[in-house]
Amino acid sequence: MQYTLGVGLATATAIITTLTAAFLLNRSRSAETVSLVGFNVAVAVWTGGNALQVASTTLTGKLFWVNVQYVGIALLPVSIFAFAVYLSGADDRVTRTHLGLLAVPMAALALLSWTNGVHGLVRTSVGLAVVDGVVVLERTFGPAFWLGWVYSNLLNLTATVLVLRSVVYADRIIERRVLALLIGPLVPWVAQFLYLTGAHSIEPETFFAFTAVAFAYAEYSWDSIESAQSRDAVLELLEEGVLVVASDGRVVDLNSATRELLALGDAVAVGEPIDDVLDDYPTLLEAYREGEATTDLTIDAGQTRRHVDVQFSSFAGNVGNPDKVVVLTDVTAxxxxxxxxxxxxxxLESFASMVSHDLRNPLNVAQGRVELAEAECDSEHLQIAQRAHNRMAGLIDDILTLARQGQSVESVEPVDLGSLARATWEMVETPEASLEVETDLVIRADRSRLQQLLENLFRNAVEHNDPGVTVTLGRSPDGFYVADDGTGIPPDERDDVFEAGYSTRDRGPDWASTS
Structure with missing residues (x-):
């Protein structure tokens, strides 16, 4: 056995990643954690095998530990890709079956390494050499190795892109965790570049310890790693416009509703100063600067004038000033x-005023004539006519009040139902019909509205029946009723009579209306 700096560094990396894997596995069994455990195990196997390979001084020993390394080499790109998939929220598009299929080429490379003596596809030649007193393995790589090298780097590159995409969508207030996610994938790439260019002689896999620790820190300190896809889905489902502005005044995010509301189209907004993004909307920009909620703010977006309600909220963490979220609700409709x-x-008010004016003139004339007639003779008919005129004047006042105030006329008071019914009966043309009052009930009601109700009921009963109909007013368990002894409503039309605007006038008075 021989001991070198490379052996020490590789051994340290294997120990660190093994402990990290044990720590993560003991903490959680989520998909992100399990994939990260797999990554740490892969690095431990790779670097541990490399340490023993360098320490060995025989060709057989070195080749054995090289083959052990290939187990870690095959597992590493698939596990780091899986972690990036779960981190970015892309696991609905990349399933476990897909991950299994992606692992097949790397598993085949490991198998080819163990059987290389048969075909020579991974290493076309191997031998030992002594460099500065250290026995090293010299080898020439075959086509299978280079295909595996390209494939694994493509997986690593895709994983790096997915991780960096998640970093872009991460909140700025968790800068240390974002930094960890940045260090994780970038350090090995930089180390590999420096190794290939001869800037240093430390093998790149050793630097995966930085990746393992950085990702473990992000996983441990982040209760729930943000899913970029989930964030996209939530924001895009919102009908309200959402605009996130960092403490330095730059837009860090916005959804499609904001782009549509402000007619931004495909213009670049993320990363731009909020003053530039809202440059065409001075009133909205002023509201943003003041930071106070505003209702019914008018903005001209393109050729369309819109009305929006603007709300603001801030969130702060342990780092920096609070960021601001602007919520825009389109209230144009x-x-x-x-x-x-x-x-x-x-x-409606204009119409009601016009109608009431046109009705009052002839009504005043009629009232005046009745008063003159009463001075000349005493007749019961004139008294009834005068009450009818007064009732008409009250209805006109009610119509005006309803049109101007937009609400029902309500002056609730105790009302003798029987007396009101008899007085109302005199207002309706009821030749040959008769009214029977079978209750002395006193109820609290708006007298005018109740009288109008009774008028309609009495008139319906008389108009939709043969002459001689008898209308009865009585008490029911929960109020009162108006009924008649006419032919009644056909069974197939009884549900329809309660619909607004329903009428049978065009069919003639061949049946009665009961209430």
């Missing part, structure tokens, strides 16, 4: 509906 309703109410 609501404001347009409100304006349309206002215009409709204005037209």
């Amino acid at each position: 609501i404001r347009e509906q409100e304006r349309a309703l206002e215009r409709q109410n204005e037209r």
Whole structure:
């Protein structure tokens, strides 16, 4: 056995990654952790095998430990790729079956290494040499090795991209964890470049210890590593526009709703100063600077005028100033509906005022004539006519109040139901019909509205029945009822009569309406 600096470094790396794997496995069994455990085991096998290979002084011993190394070499790119997949949230597109298939070429490379003596595809020649007093293994690599080298580096490169993508979407306030995710994949790449260019002689796999420890730190200190895909899905599902601005005033994220609301299209926004992004929206930019929630803010986005409610919230961590989240809610449709309703109410009030004015003139004439007639003769008919005129005046006032205030006329008071029903009956043209009041119930109601209800019920009963119908007002367990002894409502139409606007007037008075 021989001992060199390379043996010591490789041994230290194997020990560090073994302990890291044990620590992670004891902490959690999540998919991210298990894949990271696999990565640490791969590095431990690779670097441990390398330490023993360098320490060996015989060709047989060196080749044995080289083959052991290939087990770690085959496992490493697949495990680091799996970790990156779970970290980035891409596991719905890259399943365990896919990972298994990706591992096949590397498993084949390991098998070819162990059987290289038969075919020579991994190493075309091997031998021993002494360099500076150290016995080293000299070998010429075959086509299988180079294919495996290209394939494993492609997997490592893809994993690096996925990790860096997750870093881009990570919150800026967790800078130490972001730094760990950056160190993890980048250090081995830099080490490999320096090794290949001759800048140093330390084998690149030794530097995977940095990757193992960095990723373990990120996994341990991050309760839930952010899934970039989940973040995308949540933001894109939101109907509200979301704009995240860092403490330095630069946009770090926004969703599609924000781009549509502000007509940004494909313009670059992430990484740009918020002042530049909102340059075309001075009122929104002013609201952002003031940091106060604003309602019904008008902005002109392209050719469209929009109304938005703006809300702000900040989140702070242990590093730096708080970041700010701007939430934009498009209330354009609501404001347009409100304006349309206002215009409709204005037209309704105008119409009601016009109708009431046109009705009051002839009504005043009729009331005046009745008063003159009462001065000349005493007639019961004139008294009934005067009450009808007063009722009409009350209805006109109710219509005006309803149109102007937009609510029901309510002046609740105790009302003698029987007396009101008899007075109402006199207001309805009821030749040959009769009313029977079978209750002395007193209820709390708006007298005018209750009278209007009874008028409609009485009129329906008289108009939709043959002459001589009897209408009955009685008490029910939970109120009162109005019924008649007419022909009734056909069974197949009883559900329809409660629909607004339903009428049978076009079919003639061949059946009765009961209530």
